[in-house]
Amino acid sequence: MDNDKDLKIFLSHIMDLENACFTKNIPCATGFLDMQKQLHIHEIKNKFRTGFVLWGGFPEAERKILLFLPDYDIEKEDYLRVIRAAHGGGKTLSHRDYLGSVLNLGIKRDLVGDILVSENSADIIIKPEIEDFLYTNLSKAARQNLSLEALPITDIKEPETETKEIKFSVSSLRLDSVLASVFNLSRTKAAEAVSAQCAYVNDVLCLKPDKSISGGDKITLRRKGRVIISEIGGESRKGKTFVTAKVYK
Numbered sequence: 001m002d003n004d005k006d007l008k009i010f011l012s013h014i015m016d017l018e019n020a021c022f023t024k025n026i027p028c029a030t031g032f033l034d035m036q037k038q039l040h041i042h043e044i045k046n047k048f049r050t051g052f053v054l055w056g057g058f059p060e061a062e063r064k065i066l067l068f069l070p071d072y073d074i075e076k077e078d079y080l081r082v083i084r085a086a087h088g089g090g091k092t093l094s095h096r097d098y099l100g101s102v103l104n105l106g107i108k109r110d111l112v113g114d115i116l117v118s119e120n121s122a123d124i125i126i127k128p129e130i131e132d133f134l135y136t137n138l139s140k141a142a143r144q145n146l147s148l149e150a151l152p153i154t155d156i157k158e159p160e161t162e163t164k165e166i167k168f169s170v171s172s173l174r175l176d177s178v179l180a181s182v183f184n185l186s187r188t189k190a191a192e193a194v195s196a197q198c199a200y201v202n203d204v205l206c207l208k209p210d211k212s213i214s215g216g217d218k219i220t221l222r223r224k225g226r227v228i229i230s231e232i233g234g235e236s237r238k239g240k241t242f243v244t245a246k247v248y249k
Contacts, residue, residue, distance in 0.1 A: 021050045027074050028067075029065050032111070033065065033066060035203045039203065053076055054067075055067055061125070062114055064113070077152065077153050081128045081150065081151070083124045083135060083149070085141065085148055086148075087121070088120075091142065092119070101141035118157060123151075163246045167242065171240050174209060174213070175208065177190070179193065193224075230245055230246050232244075
């Protein structure tokens, strides 16, 4: 959120949707929420009189919709769709390439969820209301022609989660120091990334480079990856603290 006014407007909208679900007994859904907005949902969830689910299409999704549930059964899978965009090879396309091509069509960011990029294609998770428009108008990404399939969310190619255990030592358990060691950055670059709102600790945006990190913490650095601190303990002869972490590729 940019400021308190934006947060107030956002939370008011959420409560309006909750009230509509409660009074009319109908499902109500938001657009896709980033991790910070999801945190705000958890902060006010005790006010909800209905059931709800945060749903992004697969368990590890970062961007999720908030779906308020009526007192009859619905399928949450009906509230998301997938556009599979494939290209003919050549240059490898990035997440930024696919996202840019979608947003350049005038589509709002909150209508687009996670984009799962593989070697020659990407699964773009979207709200159903833009499926026809996107299928008709998305033809290129980074000047490469795309062929499209419109699919139910159940057909998504879930990413294979690969992890690597790493061990390192740090002079301080500050966030910037840990980020620098994990992602091979200078301490200055790591601190700049935190200040640029690129770092999350346990899914909460963190703006403090000196935040103390503990065992079990999940740290996400946008455009770099995420890591879980498995163990902290022991010191080197120079007084550095040993850290074991699991890096998600």
